Amino acid sequence: MLDQLFQGDLSATPIDYRIVALSLLIAFLCGHNIAWLYTRTHNGLSYSRSFVKALVVMPVIVCFVLMILSNSIVTAFGLMAVLAIVRFRNVLRDTLDTSYLLAAIVLGMAAGTQRFTTAIIGCLVLGGIFIYLWLTSFGTRHSYDFMLNLCWKRPTSELAELTSLLALHTQTAQQASRHSSMTGGTDLSYRLLMRDPSRIEELIQDLKDLNGVERIHTITAENESEV
Secondary structure (H helix, E strand, C coil): CHHHHHHCCCCCCCCCHHHHHHHHHHHHHHHHHHHHHHHHHCCCCCCCHHHHHHHHHHHHHHHHHHHHHCCCHHHHHHHHHHHHHHHHHCCCCCHHHHHHHHHHHHHHHHHHCCCHHHHHHHHHHHHHHHHHHHHHCCCCCCCCCEEEEEEECCCHHHHHHHHHHHHHHEEEEEEEEEEECCCCCEEEEEEEEECCHHHHHHHHHHHHHCCCEEEEEEEEHHHCCCC
């Protein structure tokens, strides 16, 4: 039994496992690059760190699938049947969960088709990628420290005074929303990237001292839910 494990996969032609490892590595690097570009270029509201991680893992899984199929129609139909069963029984809302599920399916197929060495290499590579993504919190974007909400009671033409005060304490203060308040004035929301996050209380006190500012409320970036 051990001889079968160490002699390699049962196939018509010998498999160069250096090529197997290189293929998985190249797939990982390509996926990593695509994920990095996504984090830098995405501007919508639907950003998800889980999806970014899935972009890294999916090319490796697809590469692994093609190695397992190896021009085998029987294996291909087997994969389709397994995926159909999983899809029927489960609805996965998290893209990273889907990646874990696909990895488990392909590893099972590799073992079931007696491609033991390929299964071991693929398991080690995929496991290493998942651990890397977890340890590095890959896909996290830190674009601001706090969300600031306040009501501006003075005319909007005088907002320059508020903007100047925010500039003293922040690197960037991006206005996220602006609309008329039901109680009069203008409700404003800002995303703040602080010069020193520990001095947020000083900013709040300065805002309280500024004429026309009411209902000040801050939310830390960690407490904001990921969308």
